[in-house]
Amino acid sequence: MSRICQLTGKKSLVGNYVSHSNRKTKRRFNANLKTKRFFVPEAGLWVTLKVSTQAIRTMNKLGIYEFLKEQLGKGFDPFVWVEDPNTIKTKSTERKYRRVETVDANGHKTYSITYTAEAFENNRKVKLSSVIK
Numbered sequence: 001m002s003r004i005c006q007l008t009g010k011k012s013l014v015g016n017y018v019s020h021s022n023r024k025t026k027r028r029f030n031a032n033l034k035t036k037r038f039f040v041p042e043a044g045l046w047v048t049l050k051v052s053t054q055a056i057r058t059m060n061k062l063g064i065y066e067f068l069k070e071q072l073g074k075g076f077d078p079f080v081w082v083e084d085p086n087t088i089k090t091k092s093t094e095r096k097y098r099r100v101e102t103v104d105a106n107g108h109k110t111y112s113i114t115y116t117a118e119a120f121e122n123n124r125k126v127k128l129s130s131v132i133k
Helices: 053-062 064-074
Strands: 013-018 024-029 033-040 045-052 079-083 097-103 109-115 123-127
């Protein structure tokens, strides 16, 4: 996944390292992004977004529903992970995978990970405009 804020469009900038002798070497200034779950009370859903910390501060100020509607009006309509709020997480559903360790004749360990389908059936990836009306 790219390092771009899903709501504001913030992304990396390019600049230079400048040494004492004034040599310049290319570098990147990455955006301060966090993957965070938000509860949208008007829709009654949990939404997982990759957003900048500036967007999180703005959401706290305006309210999440108003901010998301404003960003949709500006043209940002990303795909987001939506979780069904009716599911109750238990210890058995928290593990979404099974890890199996095997050792071959030379003593090398290998791992195989299998994902369970029922763990992901309650989550779906949809456009943000389908969540916010």
